[in-house]
Amino acid sequence: MADRIRVTADELRLKNFRAFANARLSLSDLTFLVGRNGAGKSSLLDAIDFLREATSTSLENAIDRRGGVNKVRRAAPGRDRRPPLGLAIVMRLLFAGGMCRTAIYGFELQGDPNNHHSHLRECLKIFGGGAGSFDRKDEVFEPTINAYVSPPSGNLVLPLAGRADELWAAVLETVRNLRAYEFSPAHIAAVPEIGERTTLARDGANAGDVLKSIEGSDDHRWIVSRLGAITAGIVDVRAEALLGRRVLRFVQRAAGGDLQLDASQVSQGTLRGLGILLALRQRPSPSVLLVDEVENSVHPSALAVLVDAALASCQQTRVVLTSHSPELLGHPAVRGDRVRVIEWREGTSHIFRLSQATEEAVNEIDTVGWMLSSNALWTGPEPESGGEDLFALDDSVG
Amino acid sequence: MSTLKIVPVVEGHGEEKAVPLLIRRWLRHRNLHEWFEVPELAVNAKGSGKLKGRYDKRRHIGIEHYIEAALRTGPDAILVLLDADDECVTRNKGNGFGPTLLARARDVAPDLPLAVVVANREYEAWFLASLTSLRAKGLLPLMRLEHFLRPEEPRNCKGLIEKLMGRRYEEQVHQLELTGGITFSAKAKFRSPSYGKLLRDLERLTREARRGRAA
Numbered sequence: 001m002a003d004r005i006r007v008t009a010d011e012l013r014l015k016n017f018r019a020f021a022n023a024r025l026s027l028s029d030l031t032f033l034v035g036r037n038g039a040g041k042s043s044l045l046d047a048i049d050f051l052r053e054a055t056s057t058s059l060e061n062a063i064d065r066r067g068g069v070n071k072v073r074r075a076a077p078g079r080d081r082r083p084p085l086g087l088a089i090v091m092r093l094l095f096a097g098g099m100c101r102t103a104i105y106g107f108e109l110q111g112d113p114n115n116h117h118s119h120l121r122e123c124l125k126i127f128g129g130g131a132g133s134f135d136r137k138d139e140v141f142e143p144t145i146n147a148y149v150s151p152p153s154g155n156l157v158l159p160l161a162g163r164a165d166e167l168w169a170a171v172l173e174t175v176r177n178l179r180a181y182e183f184s185p186a187h188i189a190a191v192p193e194i195g196e197r198t199t200l201a202r203d204g205a206n207a208g209d210v211l212k213s214i215e216g217s218d219d220h221r222w223i224v225s226r227l228g229a230i231t232a233g234i235v236d237v238r239a240e241a242l243l244g245r246r247v248l249r250f251v252q253r254a255a256g257g258d259l260q261l262d263a264s265q266v267s268q269g270t271l272r273g274l275g276i277l278l279a280l281r282q283r284p285s286p287s288v289l290l291v292d293e294v295e296n297s298v299h300p301s302a303l304a305v306l307v308d309a310a311l312a313s314c315q316q317t318r319v320v321l322t323s324h325s326p327e328l329l330g331h332p333a334v335r336g337d338r339v340r341v342i343e344w345r346e347g348t349s350h351i352f353r354l355s356q357a358t359e360e361a362v363n364e365i366d367t368v369g370w371m372l373s374s375n376a377l378w379t380g381p382e383p384e385s386g387g388e389d390l391f392a393l394d395d396s397v398g
Numbered sequence: 399m400s401t402l403k404i405v406p407v408v409e410g411h412g413e414e415k416a417v418p419l420l421i422r423r424w425l426r427h428r429n430l431h432e433w434f435e436v437p438e439l440a441v442n443a444k445g446s447g448k449l450k451g452r453y454d455k456r457r458h459i460g461i462e463h464y465i466e467a468a469l470r471t472g473p474d475a476i477l478v479l480l481d482a483d484d485e486c487v488t489r490n491k492g493n494g495f496g497p498t499l500l501a502r503a504r505d506v507a508p509d510l511p512l513a514v515v516v517a518n519r520e521y522e523a524w525f526l527a528s529l530t531s532l533r534a535k536g537l538l539p540l541m542r543l544e545h546f547l548r549p550e551e552p553r554n555c556k557g558l559i560e561k562l563m564g565r566r567y568e569e570q571v572h573q574l575e576l577t578g579g580i581t582f583s584a585k586a587k588f589r590s591p592s593y594g595k596l597l598r599d600l601e602r603l604t605r606e607a608r609r610g611r612a613a
Contacts, residue, residue, distance in 0.1 A: 355470060355471060355472075357469075357470040357471075357472070358470045358471075361470055365455060365456055365458075366467070370458065371467070373442075373444065374441055374442050374443065374444065374458075374464070374467060375414060375437070375439040375440060375441050375442050376441045376464075376467035376468065376470065376471075378470050378471035
C-alpha cells in the first residue's frame, strides 16, 4: 500500500533528550559522525532506538525499558518544572505522480514527579499542501482527513492511524525502520534459538536468522563477496539449524581444501563485518541505519570495504557511520559535507557541520581523518539546532 | 561581543591538551579570559620534526601546513610551541631556530599575529622552573634537585620529573596535571628564558589580536 509513496529521511530532531537540549542531525546519503568520548553519540543511538520502539512496540514500553521519563529526559540542575522531551523526524515524501512534500513526524512528552509521562503531543505535519497532517494532544486527535481513530491513552496514535491511510502507513514504516547498531561479536557468535525475525537486532545477536531470510538471494551473494574482501579466503557464509538453534557456518578456502568454521572459529573483525553487511542488506531496508564505531576489531585495510558497501547501499537507506578512525575517515567517500561533529559544550551535546573553510579544504591529502588526528577538524560557528517548536519547518529543510 | 580566538599549534601528544590549558590559565591570570577563547585541543603535528621539517604538503610536513590548517578556523592569533630537543636555540640574532620557523609561518599568514616559542630543551623544563609553585600545590614532592635553578640545562627533564615523582611520567596525564600548577612568576621566567619568551609572546599576541579587532 505504501509503495506508492517513497519516503526519505532528511533530519532527526532531538529536544531535551538525554544529552541533547535542542539538536538536529541533517542526514546526507552517507553521513559520518565523529565526536570525542562522552560527546553524545550514545544518546543519538538511543534516540533512534526510542523512536523505533515507540512506534513498533509501544511508547510505554520504550519509556519503561529506559527506567522512566526522567532517565531519558536531559538532566538539568534545579527542581523547576522541566520542559518536555521531544523527538521528531523530517522526511521527504515522493508520491507516485512525482509530487514531493516535506513532512515532520514526532512527539513531545511531559514527565510527572512519578517518572511517568503526563502529557503527550504527537504531530504529523505535511508541508506544501495536501491532506494527512494531524495534531494529537493527549486524548484529542485532530486529523485533516476523516479517520475514525481513537488515540490510545499514553501511547502513540500513528501505529493505529497507519492502518487507516496509506500516507500515514508510509510514515509509520519509515519510523519503524530506523535502525541503530552497536555490534557485539560475542553476541553474533552466540548460538541463539531459531527465530522468525528478519530485522537485525541492535547487537547483531540474530545475525543467523537474518542471513537465513536472504539466503540464496543477490543480497546474500553481495554479502559473501564483501566478507571475502574483509577476511581472506571466506567464500561462503550460511545459517544452519542445529537442535533448534541457529548456527553460522563460514567456509574458508585453504591450501588443503575448504574449511568449515563456526562463528567461534572466525575473527571478531569477520563477525563485525558480517553484522554491518547484514544491517545494510536486511529486509525491509532501514530508512536510517546508524552503525556505531565501525572500525572496532576491523583491520584498516578492510575499513574501505565497509565504507564502499555503505556507499553502495545508501540509495535505499540513509547510512550514518560513527567513527574515531583516521583510516576510515581518510576514505575518499568522506567528503566535508558528509561529516557531522558531536561536541559536548556547556553541559549539553551539540551537532555541528564542518566550517565552510574546513569543508572546502577536504581533499586527498588533507582528509577528514588527517584533520581529526591533527585536531584541525574545525566545526562551523553554530550548532545545528532549531527553534522552540519541534514541528516547525525552517529554511534548513526542504 | 564575540571572543577572539588563539589557536595553539604543537608537536606532542601531551602538549595538545596542556598548551591550551596553559594559555587559558595565563589569560585568567591576566584577566583576559573573557576576551579570548582557546580550543580544547591544540593543532597537533604529531611526530617530532613535523613542524621544522622542509615543507612537504603531501606528507604533512612543515610549519606551513599546520598554519594553513589552523587558519581554517578563522583565528585571531596563532601560537606555535615546540621542543628544541637538541636544536641550537640562538637568541637575539634573529636567525635562530624559532625566528626561522616564525618567518616560514609568516609567509603563510602575513597579516595574523603569530608567535613561535621553542621550549629549551623541552616543555617539562618549565615545570622545573615552576618547581616551588608545583610543590606548594602538592603536585610534586619536596626533594633536592640538582638543576632546580637552571632547568634548561639538563637533557632529560622528563627523567628528572619522573625521579621527583617516584613513578613513571605519563605525558597525557602528568603534563596536564602539572600545567595546572605552573606559575607565571618573574622567578620562573628568569630560571627558564624560553618560558619567559612564551609569556612575552602571549602578551604581544593578545595585544595585537585586540588591536586587530579594534581596527
